[in-house]
Amino acid sequence: MGGTGSKRHGGRKAAPTGGVDVQKHKQQRDRILVNKPNGGKVTKRMGSGLTSTRNPHHKSTKGVRFMRSTRLMPKYGHQLSPGSAYLSYYDVLLTYEDIKALRNDWLTDNNISFWEEYLEREILPKYPQARIILLRPTMTFLMMRSQSVKDIASALPSFKGVTHIFLPINDNRDVQQAEGGSHWSLLLISTLDGVAFHYDSMRGSNYNEGKIASNRMSKILGIPLRYQQLDDCPQQSNGSDCGVFVCVMMRHLLVKRLLGHNAKEKVSMSMADKMIDAQGARKEMLRIIESFRKEGERRRSISPAASSSHTPPRIE
Known part of the structure; x- marks a missing residue:
């Protein structure tokens, strides 16, 4: 481990042949939610509907970096x-290890998937004419590492009419190491401008990975993409905040x-200002999760068919 990012876990299964098992991922691929357009045409900045990707629950604990003997004490005692x-938040299942990582460690796939789910559920519905996809880490990895562009295109969501695509990039190249x-x-990616903007908080460490993803997406979308590394991207001051920077920059x-x-307005994509x-962002994300957890507990307590306290x- 280079000490500059997250362990990946619970999001990818290694294919027995050394490649990515696309068929298995097809069965688990993200569900798509589309808000129908209100008669709007595709504009320079936003399209005519909302598209968002959905991930299956990440329940695997493979690759946990905590000691196996570690135990956490929830407030209900056991x-x-x-x-x-x-916490189960729509299509994302957060675990205690995810919460521990969010406090002071590398962000997990689940942490970033939750943040994307949160933005889709709480922010994007306020802009019904936006047509933007937040691709989950699992699907980004599948797209980057699959040997067949044709097969991976059928496993990914439809990008028809989409104006912008956000992709969390990880430098794991070993399909046999799900938590690498x-x-x-x-x-x-801006399909309107034909540009793939890459933001790296560790001085371009993922330059090649970003370019691989850009080239793959160019083939999948069927359009040329100019790869642009943003050298003025904010830089992290330690070896564990890269995932937090991704979440903050994404929002x-x-x-x-x-x-x-305005949809017709030309917008600078620089992050120089x-x-x-990072610590404040971690605390904010934890507060958001805790507020949803408390609301989930409240709903569970008043439900006539409430399950046991062991259910999240x-x-x-």
Whole structure:
């Protein structure tokens, strides 16, 4: 491990032949939610509907970096292992190990998947004319490592009419190591401009990985993409905040740049003016999760068919 990113776990299964098992991923691929357009035409910044990807639950505890003997004490008293469920939020199942990682460690696939799910559920519905995809880490990895572009295109969501695609990039190249990788970065593709913007908080460590993803997406979309490394991207000051930077930059670019401007307005995609407080961002994400967990507990307590306390609080 290079010490600059997240362990990957619970999101990818190694194919027995040394390649990516596309058929298996097809069966588990993200579900797509589309808000029908209100008669709007595709514009420079936003399209005519909302498209969002959905991931299956990440329940695997393979690759946990905590000691196997670790036990966490929930407030209702009994001991739980790090892989025990903490919160079910629509299509993402967060575990206690995910919460521990979010506090002060490398962000997991689940942490980033939750953040994308949160943005899709709480932010994007306010902009019904936006047509933007937040691709999950699992599907990004599948897209980058599959040997057949044709097969992977059938496993991915439809990109027809989509104006922008966010892809969390990880540097794991070993399809046999589901929890591999050491660094996160962010790729933002504008199909309108034909540009793939790459944001890397560790001085271009993922330059090659971003370019691989850009080239793959160019073939899948059937359009040329100019790969642009943003050298003025905010830089992390330690070896564990790369995933946090990805989440903060994703929201900033989505809300402040793409959704916060007139559709015909040309918008700068530079992040030079953005200061990132990684610890503050971690605390904010934890507060959001805790608020959903409390709401899930409240709903469970008043449900006539309430299950046992061993079932995680659920928001759906």
